[in-house]
Amino acid sequence: MSQLLLKPNENEKTQGVKIIHEVTKENSPLKYVEFKIVDLAPGAKYSETLGKKECCIVALTGKINVTDKEQTFENIGTRESVFEKKPTDSVYVSNDRSFEVEGVGQARVALCYSPSEKQLPTKLIKASENGIENRGTNNNKRMVHNILPDSDPSANSLLVVEVYTETGNWSSYPPHKHDRDNLPEESFLEETYYHEMNPQQGFVFQRVYTDDRSLDETMTVQNGDVVLVPEGYHPVGVPEGYTSYYLNVMAGPTRIWKFYNDPDHEWILERK
Numbered sequence: 001m002s003q004l005l006l007k008p009n010e011n012e013k014t015q016g017v018k019i020i021h022e023v024t025k026e027n028s029p030l031k032y033v034e035f036k037i038v039d040l041a042p043g044a045k046y047s048e049t050l051g052k053k054e055c056c057i058v059a060l061t062g063k064i065n066v067t068d069k070e071q072t073f074e075n076i077g078t079r080e081s082v083f084e085k086k087p088t089d090s091v092y093v094s095n096d097r098s099f100e101v102e103g104v105g106q107a108r109v110a111l112c113y114s115p116s117e118k119q120l121p122t123k124l125i126k127a128s129e130n131g132i133e134n135r136g137t138n139n140n141k142r143m144v145h146n147i148l149p150d151s152d153p154s155a156n157s158l159l160v161v162e163v164y165t166e167t168g169n170w171s172s173y174p175p176h177k178h179d180r181d182n183l184p185e186e187s188f189l190e191e192t193y194y195h196e197m198n199p200q201q202g203f204v205f206q207r208v209y210t211d212d213r214s215l216d217e218t219m220t221v222q223n224g225d226v227v228l229v230p231e232g233y234h235p236v237g238v239p240e241g242y243t244s245y246y247l248n249v250m251a252g253p254t255r256i257w258k259f260y261n262d263p264d265h266e267w268i269l270e271r272k
């Protein structure tokens with residue numbers, strides 16, 4: 001199995017707190033992005049102290065209370081399933097702060113991390129503040145919720161977005177990459193994908209590949225899997241009958257999302 005494909009692995013940290021995914025600089029090829037999926041039982045609490053990194057706490061499903069010991073945000077979260085296809089609430093917490101997340105009911109939380117030196121204000125990112133984009137044409141259509149885009153100055157290096165791709169469509173397509181620190185042509189952003197499928201037994205194909213094909217992995221990705229994108233193009237194809245969801249975390253030396261399309265496939269953008 002590809003080293004870039006991570007299957008969910010339940011690790012009960014404390015009673016009612018299960019770590020489903022934990023991607024760190026120590027256990028992955030990534031140097032900027034770190035990521036966790038945490039399941040919280042009602043009343044269960046997960047806490048963490050951040051060093052020189054920032055965190056976007058995404059209420060994926062269910063409701064949570066979040067505090068950074070100075071502010072508390074209660075009952076945040078808008079959906080019981082990501083496939084309700086509505087934006088959710090998130091909380092940004094900066095470097096050198098602590099936070100605690102409590103499950104109000106059963107909840108799944110994504111913790112999205114990247115490097116941060118200059119402490120910024122803790123911020124509730126309300127669902128209603130997510131920019132919604134409908135991208136693409138033909139069978140390349142997808143809906144994007146911009147949770148923490150590069151147009152939002154609330155973070156130092158972190159970018160967070162969620163994407164819905166319907167039956168028989170492709171997203172992160174035409175294949176694009178952002179693996180060179182070469183602005184204005186291209187920015188270098190590592191990326192993680194946290195995938196969900198509806199119905200749950202579904203799968204998508206995701207390819208991660210470089211121009212020289214020194215990296216060229218095509219993965220069958222299932223519900224709850226994480227895909228790491230240290231470099232390269234990273235298109236996703238969704239089979240007939242299924243809806244794909246993924247949460248993207250991106251970070252690199254400069255907080256700009258400037259991607260470069262694979263020249264072999266960029267022509268599809270010219271179609272009417």
Ligand SMILES: O=C[C@H](O)[C@@H](O)[C@H](O)CC(=O)O
Binds near residue numbers: 163172234259
């Ligand atoms: O680089 C960003 C990720 O590949 C996705 O967020 C992608 O942009 C989603 C899409 O536009 O299809």
